[in-house]
Amino acid sequence: MAGRRRIDAGRAVFAIVVGLLLLYLVFPVAVLAYMSLTAGETLTFPIEGFSLEWYTGLATNDSYVNAAVTSIVIGVSAAAISCTLGGLLAYVVASYELPFKGVLSALAISPLFLPPVTLGVAFLNLFLPMRLAETLLGVIIAHSVFTIPFPFVLTLRALADMNPELKSAAMNLGANTWQSFRTVEFPLMLPSVVAGFIFAFGMSFNEFIIAQLVAGYSVTTLTIQIFSSLRYALSPYIAAVAVVMILATAILTVFAAWLARRGSSSL
Amino acid sequence: MGPALPRTSGKYLLLLPGAAFLAVFFLVPLCLVVVHSFYISPSGAGMYEPGFTLDNYLRLVQESYYAGRVVATLKFGIIVTAITAVIGYPLAYYLARGRSLVCQAGLVLLLGTLYVTYVIRAFAWSVILSDNGVVNTLLHALGAEGVSLYPGTWAVVAGLIYSFYPFYVITVFATIRNIDPSLEEASQALGAGRLRTFWYVTLPLSKYGIMAGSMWVFVLTVGSFVNPVILGKPRDWFLPVIIEQQVQQELNVPFGSVLSLVLMAIVALTVTAVARTVGLRRVWRQ
Numbered sequence: 185m186a187g188r189r190r191i192d193a194g195r196a197v198f199a200i201v202v203g204l205l206l207l208y209l210v211f212p213v214a215v216l217a218y219m220s221l222t223a224g225e226t227l228t229f230p231i232e233g234f235s236l237e238w239y240t241g242l243a244t245n246d247s248y249v250n251a252a253v254t255s256i257v258i259g260v261s262a263a264a265i266s267c268t269l270g271g272l273l274a275y276v277v278a279s280y281e282l283p284f285k286g287v288l289s290a291l292a293i294s295p296l297f298l299p300p301v302t303l304g305v306a307f308l309n310l311f312l313p314m315r316l317a318e319t320l321l322g323v324i325i326a327h328s329v330f331t332i333p334f335p336f337v338l339t340l341r342a343l344a345d346m347n348p349e350l351k352s353a354a355m356n357l358g359a360n361t362w363q364s365f366r367t368v369e370f371p372l373m374l375p376s377v378v379a380g381f382i383f384a385f386g387m388s389f390n391e392f393i394i395a396q397l398v399a400g401y402s403v404t405t406l407t408i409q410i411f412s413s414l415r416y417a418l419s420p421y422i423a424a425v426a427v428v429m430i431l432a433t434a435i436l437t438v439f440a441a442w443l444a445r446r447g448s449s450s451l
Numbered sequence: 452m453g454p455a456l457p458r459t460s461g462k463y464l465l466l467l468p469g470a471a472f473l474a475v476f477f478l479v480p481l482c483l484v485v486v487h488s489f490y491i492s493p494s495g496a497g498m499y500e501p502g503f504t505l506d507n508y509l510r511l512v513q514e515s516y517y518a519g520r521v522v523a524t525l526k527f528g529i530i531v532t533a534i535t536a537v538i539g540y541p542l543a544y545y546l547a548r549g550r551s552l553v554c555q556a557g558l559v560l561l562l563g564t565l566y567v568t569y570v571i572r573a574f575a576w577s578v579i580l581s582d583n584g585v586v587n588t589l590l591h592a593l594g595a596e597g598v599s600l601y602p603g604t605w606a607v608v609a610g611l612i613y614s615f616y617p618f619y620v621i622t623v624f625a626t627i628r629n630i631d632p633s634l635e636e637a638s639q640a641l642g643a644g645r646l647r648t649f650w651y652v653t654l655p656l657s658k659y660g661i662m663a664g665s666m667w668v669f670v671l672t673v674g675s676f677v678n679p680v681i682l683g684k685p686r687d688w689f690l691p692v693i694i695e696q697q698v699q700q701e702l703n704v705p706f707g708s709v710l711s712l713v714l715m716a717i718v719a720l721t722v723t724a725v726a727r728t729v730g731l732r733r734v735w736r737q
Contacts, residue, residue: 206560209557209564230588269469269472297670298674298718299673299718301711305484305694328472390569397698397699422574423578426574
């Protein structure tokens with residue numbers, strides 16, 4: 185009996201701990217969502233009446249709208265570049281014998297490990313003499329390098345999971361390399377490539393310090409806009425824009441994770 | 452065997468765009484960081500002057516402020532990693548073993564917040580911990596004294612843990628998922644209690660996940676810029692903030708490059724050490 189009770193107590197403690205941890209995950213987001221609904225001008229707790237004015241105001245707030253557009257342009261361009269180049273690299277690494285495969289993979293993966301601030305400093309070291317610093321193109325290139333690991337790895341994994349007999353079957357039936365790529369390999373790796381694109385976009389869209397270092401004060405992304413408004417006044421606009429950004433990122437990431445899983449399990 | 456030759460040259464052609472892009476925009480910049488770390492620091496206008504000097508490295512050793520920042524970087528890394536490793540484990544275990552709806556929702560939530568910008572995460576904690584924020588308002592309502600946490604060291608730690616523990620939980624989650632549940636059942640069938648089973652079966656089998664997850668948290672923490680700036684006082688600023696100041700505000704690229712190399716070395720040593728014991732494959736399968 186005593187043993188049974190001790191186990192139940194243990195279970196209760198475990199449940200409480202897990203509950204607190206889940207709360208810890210949700211709490212800050214919930215606080216922001218709650219704060220964004222204030223009718224007041226400041227972020228005080230509790231809020232002074234309910235209103236959606238900060239959300240409706242966002243649509244007409246030029247600095248946030250422009251920053252969001254800039255972020256989307258950078259994110260889509262960077263994701264397109266990193267998916268094309270990373271996907272191509274992964275395809276070559278997975279399909280052919282190469283003398284320096286390890287070095288190549290390490291090169292494509294290592295941006296994931298390096299602290300973003302050191303990547304930013306490195307880009308600046310090149311971009312200052314190239315006159316790419318403080319330009320949109322500079323930020324796009326920087327984010328392409330920063331986001332390349334995800335498309336590379338996801339594509340590599342999709343190709344590694346693929347049944348190699350599919351390709352040889354296509355070749356035996358008379359397809360050439362290009363035809364077999366187009367009709368067999370590409371359709372099978374597509375979900376992973378799309379997932380890689382979304383992950384890369386999400387990473388670029390949410391990235392701050394690389395963009396800040398490369399862009400200086402000339403290009404304003406959404407994270408740069410939020411960061412600089414934090415330094416002046418804590419307006420409820422920031423809470424509203426944060427909620428929108430969290431929702432967008434959450435939906436995209438979960439969708440990409442689902443695609444990536446579907447991509448490698450369907451093979 | 453006719454197409455052998457075009458296929459061999461074809462693969463190098465396919466390789467070219469990606470390899471060239473990474474060489475020019477990733478390898479060259481990294482090499483320039485090394486080169487510029489020996490350049491002469493600017494006197495007046497300009498970001499650097501070409502030349503060769505060891506002054507930038509000597510400055511790191513001679514000015515105790517910078518050595519102190521290196522120590523602070525490691526300190527934050529270790530504290531945040533240790534706390535995350537302990538508190539993240541029960542959640543990872545629950546998400547991996549539970550089957551309830553809460554469990555599914557928790558996993559989706561965790562994945563969904565994985566890439567939410569650190570700017571917003573830190574901002575949320577500043578709202579929670581500020582003097583008239585959520586925590587203090589609740590404390591006052593309960594009749595207790597308020598606490599002044601923001602800005603301060605523990606606000607930075609709270610923000611860092613919040614920012615990075617999803618990465619830890621996901622990594623450990625994947626490891627626990629791969630442990631065959633029948634091992635745990637066998638242990639219990641042989642008379643071990645839940646606690647004993649956990650201690651002698653589950654925990655040892657998930658140690659590689661714990662190490663890989665902790666490595667991620669450490670690497671992300673020592674590289675974080677946003678959290679210390681938004682949630683901390685200047686004494687809580689460690690290497691990334693100091694690097695940004697040197698490069699963007701002092702316009703001293705050579706010294707910023709030296710500090711960058713120190714930070715990269717810390718990360719490289721950590722990753723290498725963990726990859727050696729755990730195996731690189733496990734480190735970054737999420």
